[in-house]
Amino acid sequence: DTGVSQDPRHKITKRGQNVTFRCDPISEHNRLYWYRQTLGQGPEFLTYFQNEAQLEKSRLLSDRFSAERPKGSFSTLEIQRTEQGDSAMYLCASSPGTGGNTIYFGEGSWLTVV
């Protein structure tokens, strides 16, 4: 399968713990995105990378959230000191960066903070 891959698919954590999600984009896609989706809402943009450079961050991305894409391939999203309000599906997506803005999502990482 050469689609966007996310790991772990499900994570249950206690409030206050740190969690990290990994995303492997479609090969040779130089754009990578993180979105968050809660029940009844559409995906909300969090951040965007062009290769290894983080070019845009939403105001939704509080200082407890950090994302990296060190070599321009896979990316990680870390949430520190998790809160119950962080419970959501975290979606990674990638795009070739040409031919429009079509993005392709991974299956998502479900986070439950208890």
Next chain:
Amino acid sequence: RKEVEQDPGPFNVPEGATVAFNCTYSNSASQSFFWYRQDCRKEPKLLMSVYSSGNEDGRFTAQLNRASQYISLLIRDSKLSDSATYLCAVANQAGTALIFGKGTTLSVSS
């Protein structure tokens, strides 16, 4: 005004019906528009891009009205398998990311 707004759902239709969804957007400079389909607890999947001239893919037709800043999706001859949430997506002002609506839920019944 929200960046992307969609018709409130849910839409409950019988098999074979024609159903239309609308989506309005606030950024008049947006250049890219899409419809995504999302099944329950799954990721959104691209349904179709929306072109200025309108485009059709089988039973699905998408149209763009730049003057009124809305896009639409028409589904003809609805199937049970069309039951899903349909998300409208519009490129942001910088053209670097997509902004999504909340989605409209369609339920097709036999």
